[in-house]
Amino acid sequence: MTTRIQDFPFPFTQDSYEYTNNSTQLDPPRCVTMTSGYQTEIQLKRNLIQEYPERCYRSFHHSIEAQWEILKLIMSELAFYEPDHFSFRKKGKEFQFNNHILEEEVRFTDRDLSSVDDEPLNLAGKHVQEDLILMGDRDGTLFLDAGQLCFPSNWSLAFVFGLDFKSIHTPVPRVNQTDFIDKVERFIKHIRPGMAWERKNWSVTITEKLDTPLETFPEWGKHRLEVTEENVEELLHLRVEVQRLHRLPQTNDVLFTIHTYLLSLKEMATKKDWLTRFFRNIDTLPDDISEYKGIAYYKNPLMNYLEKNVSKGWSHGRHK
Amino acid sequence: MVVINRINLNRSSYLAITDQPDDPRLQSILEELKTRKKTFQTLVYSQPTNKVKLKKALLDQTIGCYLLIGATPINVREIVQTALEYHFTHLDMFIFEDEPSVKHVFCGCCHFIHDNVEASRFVCKNCGQLIEVSDHFSHYYHAVLGFPNIQ
Numbered sequence: 001m002t003t004r005i006q007d008f009p010f011p012f013t014q015d016s017y018e019y020t021n022n023s024t025q026l027d028p029p030r031c032v033t034m035t036s037g038y039q040t041e042i043q044l045k046r047n048l049i050q051e052y053p054e055r056c057y058r059s060f061h062h063s064i065e066a067q068w069e070i071l072k073l074i075m076s077e078l079a080f081y082e083p084d085h086f087s088f089r090k091k092g093k094e095f096q097f098n099n100h101i102l103e104e105e106v107r108f109t110d111r112d113l114s115s116v117d118d119e120p121l122n123l124a125g126k127h128v129q130e131d132l133i134l135m136g137d138r139d140g141t142l143f144l145d146a147g148q149l150c151f152p153s154n155w156s157l158a159f160v161f162g163l164d165f166k167s168i169h170t171p172v173p174r175v176n177q178t179d180f181i182d183k184v185e186r187f188i189k190h191i192r193p194g195m196a197w198e199r200k201n202w203s204v205t206i207t208e209k210l211d212t213p214l215e216t217f218p219e220w221g222k223h224r225l226e227v228t229e230e231n232v233e234e235l236l237h238l239r240v241e242v243q244r245l246h247r248l249p250q251t252n253d254v255l256f257t258i259h260t261y262l263l264s265l266k267e268m269a270t271k272k273d274w275l276t277r278f279f280r281n282i283d284t285l286p287d288d289i290s291e292y293k294g295i296a297y298y299k300n301p302l303m304n305y306l307e308k309n310v311s312k313g314w315s316h317g318r319h320k
Numbered sequence: 321m322v323v324i325n326r327i328n329l330n331r332s333s334y335l336a337i338t339d340q341p342d343d344p345r346l347q348s349i350l351e352e353l354k355t356r357k358k359t360f361q362t363l364v365y366s367q368p369t370n371k372v373k374l375k376k377a378l379l380d381q382t383i384g385c386y387l388l389i390g391a392t393p394i395n396v397r398e399i400v401q402t403a404l405e406y407h408f409t410h411l412d413m414f415i416f417e418d419e420p421s422v423k424h425v426f427c428g429c430c431h432f433i434h435d436n437v438e439a440s441r442f443v444c445k446n447c448g449q450l451i452e453v454s455d456h457f458s459h460y461y462h463a464v465l466g467f468p469n470i471q
Contacts, residue, residue, distance in 0.1 A: 054431070062407045139411050158431055162404050162460035164411075170456045214428045217468045218449060225470070 001044070002208050002237065003261040005270070007035045011200035011240050012277045016284040019174065021184050022199050023245075029196030031246050031257050032074060032128045034082055039101060041129045041210070045150040048211055049126070055215055057122050058161040059134075059146035064119070066134055066251040067146060068111050071120035073248070073255070074128060086127075099127055121146050130244075133256040135165065135188075142185060142254060144168060149213075151260045153203055153239060154221075154294065156214040173288040193249035198242060203293045204282075204302075205239040208262055227298035232305045236265040236298070238278065269309055279306040324352055327414045331386035334360035335377060337399050339391040345416055346390050367395055374399065378406040387413035393424050393435045396462045410459035424463035425453050433463050441469065 013022075049056045059067070075097045079088035087098045093110040106123065109115040116123055125132045125148035136145035142165040149157040160168045165185045166175075175181045191197060205212060206223040227235055242259040269275050282295065282302065290296045323345050334353055338346055341364050353360045363370070363377050387408060389399050396415055403413060418424075418436075425434045425442075432446035440453050444466065451466035458465070 060405055062405070138407075139409055141409070141411065143409060156428055156465075159426055159428065159456075159458055159461070159465055162401075163458060164409070167457065167459070171454070214468070215430075218429065218470055221468070221470045 001037065001040060001210050001262065002264055002267065004036055005263065005267055007037075008261055008263045009200055009240050009242050010274055010277075011202040012274075012281050015277060015280040017281045017286070017289070019180070019286075019289070021180075021187060023187070023197045024199070026196040026198050026244065028081075029194060029246060030081065031077060031196060031244055031255060032130050033242070033259055034078075034085070035129065035261075038129060042102065042126070044210065045129075046126055048150045049122070049148070052215075055156075055158060055213060056150050057119075057125075057148050058157055059119055059121065060136075060162070063121075063134055063136060063145035063253075064113065065111075066136065066248060066253040067120035067124075069248045069250050069253075070132065070134065070255050071108075071124045072110075073246075074124045078127065097127075102127075119146075122148050124148075125150075128257075130257040130259045133258070135254040135256055137189065137253050140189075141165060142188060145253070151210040151258070152213045153205065153241065153260075154212055154214055154217060159214070171292070173286075173292045188245055188254060191245055191247040191254065193247045193252065196244055196246040198244045201241045201243055203239045204295050205237050205262065206235050208237055208264065210260055210262065221294075224294060224297040227301050229301045229304050232298065232301045233266045233269065234264070236302060237262045238265070238268060265305070272310070275306065276310045279303075279310045282306065323416070324349060327388070328386055328411075329353075329356065329358070332359070332384040333382060334358060334386050334388060335381055336360060336362040336388040337365050337374065337377070337391070338362070338389070339365050339395050343390050343416065346388065349388060365391060365395060365399060367398060371398070371402070374402055375406070378403055378408070385412070388416075389413055390416040393418070393433075393462060397433070400462055401460060404460060415462065423453060424461070425451070425466040426458060426461050426463040427451055427466045429468050433461060434466070 075088045078086040085101050089096045095108050095110060097106040121132055121134060131149045131151055132147065133144060134146040135142040144160055144163055147157050166181055169175050169181050207220065209220055212220050240261045244257045246255040248255055268278060290299060327349060336346060336350065350360060363373060365374060387403055389396055391399060421438055422436050425437045427444040427447060428451065429449045430444060430447035432444060437453065443450050450469040452469050454465045454467050456465040
């Protein structure tokens with residue numbers, strides 16, 4: 001499921017790879033974004049949640065208060081920024097949310113679990129394209145207290161459920177050699193209530209599947225071994241996760257939203273400046289990061305393809 | 321003393337939860353807590369009858385309580401998961417270590433947990449997937465991640 005090129009958040013701002021926290025503050029502090037793929041992606045999310053509930057949703061009971069805050073925040077935001085598509089009304093403790101795109105109405109009583117069919121975070125996630133992760137902030141650390149995750153890039157919500165921020169990131173290269181992850185956690189902990197920050201995280205994936213969880217890695221991961229110079233243009237996709245962090249004013253927990261976009265190499269090739277910048281970043285990617293992002297399997301056919309296709313407009317050689 | 325050095329001794333109170341109350345490691349820690357005039361309780365845990373007692377004991381603790389957990393892997397998992405549900409974090413607990421060469425491995429494909437694994441690569445007995453044992457540890461499962469191998 002690829003993204004229209006005009007919706008695609010191209011992530012590269014420099015001509016070489018840099019290991020950095022590239023966050024920017026959002027004004028207005030929005031948590032979610034709608035794209036033209038809304039209906040298709042919502043249907044896919046709902047199908048996955050129904051078929052694999054244990055894989056796609058986890059929560060601690062003590063996260064419910066923050067979940068209510070997230071539900072109301074997201075519904076308010078949708079109604080405010082997309083008034084043609086959503087409305088949200090409050091009368092006392094009673095709320096009414098209308099999703100005009102899906103022709104659905106949701107009514108609930110504030111903080112009354114018996115008034116909703118799903119837990120609040122799961123309900124909120126069924127109306128937005130983003131994956132939603134709730135990080136509880138206590139004891140000086142962030143903990144993954146709840147999450148709805150349908151479109152992960154090779155990780156398992158079930159496994160990281162309940163973990164602290166640093167433990168979640170154990171597999172990320174260089175985490176243990178530098179204090180990078182401590183800095184990122186400190187950065188998140190200093191986000192003030194009502195503020196939101198955004199970063200773009202990229203990787204390369206095979207096929208146009210948004211749902212690439214660890215649980216099904218043997219099914220989709222094997223295609224990494226099938227990439228050749230002949231099919232690389234069709235198979236490879238640049239995957240960008242627009243990740244947003246929002247400090248919840250009432251509970252002081254952190255909402256982490258992930259909106260995933262895919263762009264095929266073939267489509268990227270229609271924009272020479274994008275293809276060139278992508279080439280330069282892949283070319284300067286350290287081996288450990290290349291391995292982590294899964295690119296090592298097919299780096300040679302990818303680089304050969306990129307060299308051929310960008311060489312017309314670029315006189316410099318490869319970095320290594 | 322190796323164990324005692326890794327325990328947070330600055331907490332206000334302690335709750336020992338164990339299915340091996342005679343474990344000398346636990347006994348030595350409780351002696352140390354006595355010496356330091358710390359408040360502590362012991363809950364002898366056996367599945368599944370004590371789950372209700374466990375929940376009550378966790379609920380009764382005051383803020384700052386530290387858990388000392390010594391049990392079989394299955395019981396450790398149940399105790400830790402219940403404690404996390406009751407708002408404790410892994411920073412609030414100490415789990416008596418297993419043999420260093422032995423790991424408990426969570427299958428990344430089917431979520432089955434294999435106890436007491438010594439191999440670095442093996443076939444999951446639940447789903448048949450070849451898995452590589454990683455260092456990625458989950459306090460929640462008291463297990464490391466077994467990453468599916470496709471090669």
